[in-house]
Amino acid sequence: MVQPPFFISVIITTYNQPAWLERVLVGYNHQNFKDFEVVIADDGSSDETIKLIERYKKIVSYPIQHIWHTDEGFRKCTILNKAIIASKGNYLLLTDGDCIPRADFLEVHAKYAEKGYFLSGGMYRTTLDVAHKIQLEDISTQRCFDIDYMRSLGQPRRFFKDLKLSLKYPKLKNFLNSITPANASWNGHNSSGWKEDIVKINGFNEKMKYGGLDRELGERLFNLGIKSKQIRYSAICVHLEHKRGYVTAENWKNNYAIRKKTRREKLQWIEEGISTHL
Numbered sequence: 001m002v003q004p005p006f007f008i009s010v011i012i013t014t015y016n017q018p019a020w021l022e023r024v025l026v027g028y029n030h031q032n033f034k035d036f037e038v039v040i041a042d043d044g045s046s047d048e049t050i051k052l053i054e055r056y057k058k059i060v061s062y063p064i065q066h067i068w069h070t071d072e073g074f075r076k077c078t079i080l081n082k083a084i085i086a087s088k089g090n091y092l093l094l095t096d097g098d099c100i101p102r103a104d105f106l107e108v109h110a111k112y113a114e115k116g117y118f119l120s121g122g123m124y125r126t127t128l129d130v131a132h133k134i135q136l137e138d139i140s141t142q143r144c145f146d147i148d149y150m151r152s153l154g155q156p157r158r159f160f161k162d163l164k165l166s167l168k169y170p171k172l173k174n175f176l177n178s179i180t181p182a183n184a185s186w187n188g189h190n191s192s193g194w195k196e197d198i199v200k201i202n203g204f205n206e207k208m209k210y211g212g213l214d215r216e217l218g219e220r221l222f223n224l225g226i227k228s229k230q231i232r233y234s235a236i237c238v239h240l241e242h243k244r245g246y247v248t249a250e251n252w253k254n255n256y257a258i259r260k261k262t263r264r265e266k267l268q269w270i271e272e273g274i275s276t277h278l
Helices: 018-028 047-057 075-084 103-114 128-132 136-140 146-150 157-167 170-179 195-200 213-224 247-267
Strands: 008-013 036-042 066-068 091-096 099-101 117-121 190-194 227-231 237-239
Touching: 008 018, 008 103, 018 036, 018 047, 018 099, 018 136, 018 190, 036 047, 036 075, 075 136, 075 195, 091 103, 091 195, 091 213, 099 103, 117 136, 117 213, 136 247, 146 157, 146 247, 170 227, 190 195, 195 213, 213 227, 213 247
Parallel strands: 008 036, 008 091, 036 066, 117 227
Antiparallel strands: 091 190, 099 237, 117 190
């Protein structure tokens, strides 16, 4: 258990998905843990998203920072680095604007936060059809985290993935966290760590486009000597499925080469990162 002072900056990436972002902001308004801010890392969204954020600043109980830059193509790493600079917390949780947090989401991250570690959480991915059926009331009542309710919306059965929503016993969650074959990597949808560690490695590598950019940051944290904890079955968010028009084979190839170099040379610091904006 961490000791105060402990303040979380939740950094949420978004790009022209205001309907999904609204559901996420509502999710954070129902958190058990209250010592946090939200920093929206906006990769150039249009006025519709900007107006939504301004409206929700007056609705929710937590502070919101909106970090925006012009739309010049996929520049997620750049806007994330700008958001990290703007963040006020000493602990950062990074997630996406299509991931609705369960009420205990921040509480779990705060519980397991420990110096020398980052946390690797999980998600429950909906189908595209079910994503459109989830309403704001489903979030405020937490129905969208009930497996039977999700099934009534048309979500198919997927046994181990369903356990993320259906499990009620902490010991069983911890057991599954310990035996899952999934790596405890830095995942863009649900990971957290100390700001000072992320700053030490200069944040995200701005040479990277879509495809493994989050894991590359985690690999440099490993090279720094930071370890990871698996909380895949404990810290849960519902991922609203959507189309991805920004995925290219060329970007995957480029990013894989960067990650391979990071691992081979045990790199901690990259040049095109946070320091570019200071």
